[in-house]
Amino acid sequence: MRKLMIFAAASAIAATLGIGAVVSEELTTLRGPSPNADVAVSDVAKQEVGNRFERAYRQQPPLIPHQIDRYQIDMRANQCLNCHDWSVAAKQGAPTLSMTHYLGRDGQQLDTVAGTRWFCNQCHVPQADAKELVENKFKPSSEVK
Numbered sequence: 001m002r003k004l005m006i007f008a009a010a011s012a013i014a015a016t017l018g019i020g021a022v023v024s025e026e027l028t029t030l031r032g033p034s035p036n037a038d039v040a041v042s043d044v045a046k047q048e049v050g051n052r053f054e055r056a057y058r059q060q061p062p063l064i065p066h067q068i069d070r071y072q073i074d075m076r077a078n079q080c081l082n083c084h085d086w087s088v089a090a091k092q093g094a095p096t097l098s099m100t101h102y103l104g105r106d107g108q109q110l111d112t113v114a115g116t117r118w119f120c121n122q123c124h125v126p127q128a129d130a131k132e133l134v135e136n137k138f139k140p141s142s143e144v145k
């Protein structure tokens with residue numbers, strides 16, 4: 001009896017200290033895989049096709065048909081403008097930023113790109129040859145009747 005009591009007391013102390021709470025099962029989360037598992041995200045193949053892509057719907061920011069990793073965009077510099085600003089585009093053989101990019105916050109016409117359009121890759125991304133993450137039935141709006 002005494003032995004049993006000592007054992008019970010010891011277990012109670014161990015439980016309070018968290019000793020013995022050895023995790024025998026893998027941790028799981030509601031989302032499934034163990035939070036400790038290594039997650040490998042494979043590199044998506046960026047396409048460098050040079051030709052402009054079709055838009056999937058009218059308001060879509062066109063996808064970028066060239067690589068962009070060498071073009072700096074920060075608070076002061078925006079190298080995209082070296083080719084796409086209206087003042088140089090023809091010379092560079094690049095499409096001009098559409099005129100919506102020169103509209104100020106209050107609708108005023110500007111000669112330099114609007115601050116709201118400064119960070120180009122907020123809206124434009126290079127196309128990647130990536131499988132869809134979730135199965136879906138997306139169709140370009142031109143194909144939807």
Ligand code: HEC
Binds near residue numbers: 065066095
């Ligand atoms: C060295 C010049 C150059 C630079 C710098 C450049 N581009 Fe381009 N970009 C081009 C050319 C040329 C095309 C058109 C390709 C064609 O028509 O086949 C193009 C096409 C695009 C298009 C497609 C437009 C459409 O209507 O389909 C987008 C979007 C674009 N660029 C965004 C960017 C962004 C964002 C940056 C900066 C991260 C950038 N570009 C930097 C030359 C450049």
Ligand code: HEC
Binds near residue numbers: 080101116118119124
């Ligand atoms: C807030 C989102 C947004 C930002 C930021 C933005 N764009 Fe766009 N861009 C669009 C949308 C939407 C279109 C297509 C509709 C339109 O022409 O306004 C477009 C169109 C374009 C086109 C195609 C023009 C044409 O007539 O074919 C080019 C080139 C382009 N953007 C380049 C850029 C560059 C370079 C920057 C950065 C200086 C930039 N955009 C910033 C949303 C954006």
